[in-house]
Amino acid sequence: MSQTDRQWPLQDGGYAAISPKSIRVQIAGVTVAESKQVLVVAEARKLPVYYFPRSDVRTDILIASTDREQHGDKGEATFFSLQIDGRTVERAAWAYADPQGEGSFLKGYISFVWKQIEVWHEDEERIAAHPHNPYLRFKAVPSTSHIQVYIGGELVANSRRPVIVSEAGLPDRYYLPKEDVRMDLLEPSDSASRCQYKGSAAYWSAQIGGKTYSDVVWSYPEALPEVHEISGLLCFYNEIVDALYIDGEQWSPVAKDNSVNA
Incomplete structure (x- = not known):
């Protein structure tokens, strides 16, 4: 697959796509990540997940933890805490240092645990439940x-x-x-x-x-x-x-x- 494509199928029947919108996440009024190149990964039988290019994330406020978790066939995920104005938000983000198999395209991307983020925006629309899948049938x-x-x-x-x-x-x-x-x-x-x-x-x-x-x-x-x-x-x-x-x-x-x- 080519990441220059806007959308491609996954083997389980789901989709990966580049969102047509700008996605922004904030905590305590601080923008933690904002990108117009967010990957929307909609695996079969799961809600969509946003993955941000590392270059569009405030990595200076991310603190790697010892928390690791195996995510299916994508490999081992490392979790991060966020430190903002003296406040620590535990287990707020994750990334794959060496994603495996079909998930190899996630290398260089960071995702956020939905419930740990205070404010999510698609363009100027605030969203509260979960990411939109732009290609949902x-x-x-x-x-x-x-x-x-x-x-x-x-x-x-x-x-x-x-x-x-x-x-x-x-x-x-x-x-x-x-x-x-x-x-x-x-x-x-x-x-x-x-x-x-x-x-x-x-x-x-x-x-x-x-x-x-x-x-x-x-x-x-x-x-x-x-x-x-x-x-x-x-x-x-x-x-x-x-x-x-x-x-x-x-x-x-x-x-x-x-x-x-x-």
Whole structure:
């Protein structure tokens, strides 16, 4: 692959791309990194990760630690702390001194642990949830498929009017009307999350047979305009429920990891 390309595929079905935007990270008002040549690495079944060219990072405030971690087939990552105005932010960044295999293009790049950075910007837009994937294939499609969800031996959802949300590299998700869900078996959770593509999510846990299935259901009460079809609908975590049937055929789990690297 050539890094003069704007985008190239990864063997796992994901993508690496040069962001079309300027990306900036700040802590305590100090710009730690800013670049118009950030790599967006979107591995299959993972959220995208920004990698900054070392030349666009304030390396004078990075302090290498003894913290090391093996990251799949990319090799060993070294973690760094940030020291800003007498303040130390531990485990704030990482880099591969000698990235291996397909990840060899990451040599000379530094990434930041999302939750350790106070402010992220794409151009002048502040982002809060995770990096955008500029090449994401994403769609929400109303369907007449018959969806049945079982938890703890109970049929908790039975719908023929789902909205199917497909994202590149992730399992399809089935969003169902509340009228087709046993809401009497669900309790609102204090958990919340935000997706850059869909909006802010609320969660429910299921109480069945004396057992609690935590955060097994989520919903976007006011989904973003691009996926307005799922506003107010409920989605079950396929990998947690006992069984999910699609037109009578049981859904097969797909190994996945939605966490940002590190």
